[in-house]
Amino acid sequence: MALYPGVQTDPAVTQSMLPHAALAHDDEYARDRHLTWKKFKRHKLAFAGAVVLTLIVIGAVFAPFLTHFDPNAIDNAWQGSPLAPGIAGHWLGTDEIGRDLWARLLFGGRISLTIGLTAVVIEVLLGTFVGALAGYFGGWTDGILMRVTDAFLCIPLLPLLLVLTAIVAAESTKAALNFGSIVLIIGFLSWMPVARLVRGAFLSLREKEFCEAARAIGGGNFRIMFRHLLPNAMAPIIVQATLDVANVIILESVLSFLGFGIQPPTASWGNMLANSQENITIAWWAAVYPGLCIFVTVLAINYMGDGLRDALDPNVR
Amino acid sequence: MLNYTLRRSLQAVPLLLLISVMMFLILNKMPGGPLAAYMQNPHITAADIERLKHNFGLDRPLYVQYFDWLGHTLRGDLGWSQVNSTSVTDAIMERLPATVELMGISFIVSLLIGVTFGILAAVKPYSMFDYFVTTFAFFGMSMPIFWLAIMMQLAFAVNGIHIPPPGYAILGYRLDITLPSAGIMSTDGGDFGDRVRHLIMPVIALALLSIATWSRFTRASMQEVLHTDYMRTAAAKGLTFMQILFKHGMKNGLMPVVTIIALSLPGLAGGAVVTESIFAWPGMGRLFITALLQQDFNLLMGYLMLTSVLVVLFNLLADLAYGWLDPRVKYD
Numbered sequence: 001m002a003l004y005p006g007v008q009t010d011p012a013v014t015q016s017m018l019p020h021a022a023l024a025h026d027d028e029y030a031r032d033r034h035l036t037w038k039k040f041k042r043h044k045l046a047f048a049g050a051v052v053l054t055l056i057v058i059g060a061v062f063a064p065f066l067t068h069f070d071p072n073a074i075d076n077a078w079q080g081s082p083l084a085p086g087i088a089g090h091w092l093g094t095d096e097i098g099r100d101l102w103a104r105l106l107f108g109g110r111i112s113l114t115i116g117l118t119a120v121v122i123e124v125l126l127g128t129f130v131g132a133l134a135g136y137f138g139g140w141t142d143g144i145l146m147r148v149t150d151a152f153l154c155i156p157l158l159p160l161l162l163v164l165t166a167i168v169a170a171e172s173t174k175a176a177l178n179f180g181s182i183v184l185i186i187g188f189l190s191w192m193p194v195a196r197l198v199r200g201a202f203l204s205l206r207e208k209e210f211c212e213a214a215r216a217i218g219g220g221n222f223r224i225m226f227r228h229l230l231p232n233a234m235a236p237i238i239v240q241a242t243l244d245v246a247n248v249i250i251l252e253s254v255l256s257f258l259g260f261g262i263q264p265p266t267a268s269w270g271n272m273l274a275n276s277q278e279n280i281t282i283a284w285w286a287a288v289y290p291g292l293c294i295f296v297t298v299l300a301i302n303y304m305g306d307g308l309r310d311a312l313d314p315n316v317r
Numbered sequence: 318m319l320n321y322t323l324r325r326s327l328q329a330v331p332l333l334l335l336i337s338v339m340m341f342l343i344l345n346k347m348p349g350g351p352l353a354a355y356m357q358n359p360h361i362t363a364a365d366i367e368r369l370k371h372n373f374g375l376d377r378p379l380y381v382q383y384f385d386w387l388g389h390t391l392r393g394d395l396g397w398s399q400v401n402s403t404s405v406t407d408a409i410m411e412r413l414p415a416t417v418e419l420m421g422i423s424f425i426v427s428l429l430i431g432v433t434f435g436i437l438a439a440v441k442p443y444s445m446f447d448y449f450v451t452t453f454a455f456f457g458m459s460m461p462i463f464w465l466a467i468m469m470q471l472a473f474a475v476n477g478i479h480i481p482p483p484g485y486a487i488l489g490y491r492l493d494i495t496l497p498s499a500g501i502m503s504t505d506g507g508d509f510g511d512r513v514r515h516l517i518m519p520v521i522a523l524a525l526l527s528i529a530t531w532s533r534f535t536r537a538s539m540q541e542v543l544h545t546d547y548m549r550t551a552a553a554k555g556l557t558f559m560q561i562l563f564k565h566g567m568k569n570g571l572m573p574v575v576t577i578i579a580l581s582l583p584g585l586a587g588g589a590v591v592t593e594s595i596f597a598w599p600g601m602g603r604l605f606i607t608a609l610l611q612q613d614f615n616l617l618m619g620y621l622m623l624t625s626v627l628v629v630l631f632n633l634l635a636d637l638a639y640g641w642l643d644p645r646v647k648y649d
Contacts, residue, residue: 151332154632155339156624158587159605163343163617166609170348250461254591257463258606270461277467277595284471291464299459306455 039311046307049300056297060109069100071107072265082283095272095286096279105293108267112294115183115268116249122187123248124241127194128230134195135202136225146199149192157189161251165260175266182261186248197240201233235312242305246298253294269294322637329629336625337390341383344617351375353612355399386618396615400608405619409601416600420589423520424582427527432574434528435535439543439570440562450532457529462588466522466595473518519596523588527581535574542570572642579635583628 041047059066069075075088075098085093085101092101134145168181205211206229214228249269255261256270264271269290276287347353352369355361361369370376374385389396395405403411438450542548543566551561590602597603601620608616640646 151335154332154625154628155336156583156587156621156628158590159621159624160340160343162590162606162609163347163621167343167347246459253461254463257461258591258594260609273464273467277470280467280471287464287467287471291461291467294461294464295459298461299455302455302459 036311040307043307043310045303046310049303049307052296052300053304056109056293056300057113059106060113063103063106063110066106067100067103069103071103071267072099074098075100082279082286085285092289093283093285096275096283101272101286101289104267104272105269105289108269108272108290109293109297111179111262111266111268112249112252112270113297115179115186115252115262116245118183119186119190119248119252120241120244122183123191123244124194124237126187127191128198128237130191131195131198131200132202132225132230135199136206136221136229138203142199145195149195152189152192155189158251158254161185161189161255162258162260165255169260169263175263178263179266182252182255186251190244190248193244194237194240197236198233201236202229205229205232239305239309239312242301242308246301246305249294249298249301318640321640325633325636329633333622333625333629334387337387337622338383340618340621340625341386342379344614344621345379347612347614351614353614357611390622395619398608398613398616400611400613400616405615408604408616409619409623412599412601412604415598416586416589416593416602419516419519419523419593419598419600420585422516423523423527424585426520427524427531428578430524431528431531432535432571434532435574436539436562436567436570438532438536439539442540447536450536454529454533457525458533460525462522462525463591463595465525466518466592469518469521519592519598522595523585523592526588527585530581531574531578534577535571538573539566539570542566545569572639575642576635576639579631579638582631583624586624586627 040050069090075083075090075094082096083090083094083098085091087093090100090102092105094100095104130145130149134142134149164185165182168178168185202225211224211228214224219228252261252268253270253273256268257273259271259274262268262271264274272290273287276283276290280287345351351373352366352375355366355369374382377385386396393406395409397403398405398408401408434450434453438444438447441447548561548565551565552558556564586602589600590605592598593600593602594606604616605620607613608620
């Protein structure tokens with residue numbers, strides 16, 4: 001039996017999503033893409049999620065054009081107590097030390113979304129590589145790589161992340177360095193589900209006729225792995241990656257909230273909430289909006305992932 | 318079966334050793350290393366640090382230090398917690414009951430609500446209730462629990478409704494070090510009702526994610542089982558729906574759920590770190606955060622190894638439970 005039946009990976013991301021045979025012609029690819037898009041649009045909540053997420057991304061990308069406040073500057077109107085929403089041009093008010101909340105939300109969104117995306121890119125590249133090697137070659141390669149994967153899965157993730165980011169936070173004074181280290185740390189500690197997924201897909205794909213055909217015409221191992229097998233395993237990887245962006249955004253916000261992630265004055269949605277608990281009686285708005293941003297973004301991504309799963313599943317018509 | 322259990326248990330040994338080496342190396346990378354707690358003290362000079370290093374044996378090569386730590390740990394001695402001025406074992410044991418209480422109650426609540434939601438949603442798919450469960454699951458999975466906790470405090474505590482502000486019990490709402498060591502069972506600080514009221518918000522915050530994921534998983538698993546041939550056969554024999562559901566449906570449908578639940582327990586422990594920090598709950602998660610802020614080497618090492626052992630243990634238990642529940646699974 002499998003040592004860990006259906007673990008860590010979302011239970012619904014399954015092998016059933018693999019295509020039953022490789023598509024032969026370009027027009028079949030096109031028809032397939034068209035069908036995927038049609039199915040995705042039919043999932044109303046997923047479509048709504050995609051729209052909301054697009055708006056949030058636009059807000060983060062065009063942040064400097066959407067506010068004239070500097071996210072780290074303290075407003076002169078601030079006299080020791082936070083400004084309520086609407087006062088002195090601050091639509092959402094200021095935080096407890098007088099920085100514009102709307103500007104910090106926009107610029108903080110840049111940080112939170114970028115960490116989500118880049119950490120997942122690292123995670124997917126690493127996981128795909130490990131999973132592909134293990135699934136394609138099998139034997140002792142598979143044995144060693146999967147034991148390593150198991151070992152990584154046995155590390156308590158959140159405590160270790162906290163320890164590592166605490167070390168980074170103490171050592172790196174530059175904001176960019178802090179940001180990069182957090183991306184690397186999260187990426188390098190969350191590739192295991194992807195590796196399992198890819199390994200499972202490769203184990204079944206390598207037995208298919210088209211793989212044998214590719215080998216018969218003299219394709220090398222790496223060419224077969226990444227040109228022939230990988231495109232056929234993309235569907236579950238895309239779904240897992242989408243859902244993981246949501247997970248990473250939450251993870252980053254937890255780290256920053258506890259004071260170990262992104263260090264102030266740089267804003268992230270998580271660290272904007274760090275002081276909000278003590279100041280909740282004088283500035284409730286500073287506690288509400290950053291969390292709402294995290295929640296809405298993550299919800300939108302989760303619904304999108306759900307829609308993608310249905311859309312990419314060849315068994316769902 | 319016995320053979321398999323033994324082999325899996327033996328496999329856990331090198332795994333835990335590997336993890337302990339990694340943790341040891343990582344924690345040594347902390348600025349200041351194992352003496353970091355002393356470095357923050359302005360009265361301690363560089364010469365003192367050198368002397369302490371020598372006294373604690375920290376000037377020896379790293380691998381000697383590791384084997385020294387390992388030897389002591391295997392004999393049940395996790396070292397001295399510099400910050401708490403007790404042994405690490407005492408510091409952890411003092412906080413353990415509060416965490417077990419919080420996690421235990423959250424676990425029972427999630428189990429009851431999550432599994433019930435999942436079964437009911439599977440029995441009547443695409444009904445109003447099913448949509449409610451699905452929506453609830455998505456909201457629960459997307460909710461940053463620390464924000465939910467703050468919002469609950471904003472809604473209830475600040476506005477003076479009966480759910481009390483963070484803390485353990487009214488008298489327990491003191492600084493970290495002197496908090497009572499047990500909740501409902503404790504003999505100091507607040508009456509029984511007071512302690513129960515203090516549990517409401519932390520339990521909601523901690524249980525939400527498990528309710529969401531478990532109900533979704535239970536629904537998927539039960540749905541699959543409800544459409545199998547043997548269920549139709551049971552119906553054809555003339556059994557009532559309840560008989561089919563309980564005798565055949567749940568027996569088969571809940572097997573994979575047991576695995577998922579066992580495996581998500583360590584995650585619950587991670588969530589406890591966050592929940593305990595927000596609600597000033599005097600458990601191990603909070604102890605860990607304090608230890609991290611004050612760089613208490615031995616305490617961090619002890620906590621990390623304890624959680625790793627628990628993760629490995631629950632992985633093993635999940636595997637064994639699966640084989641025990643499902644006679645179709647053969648171990649080799």
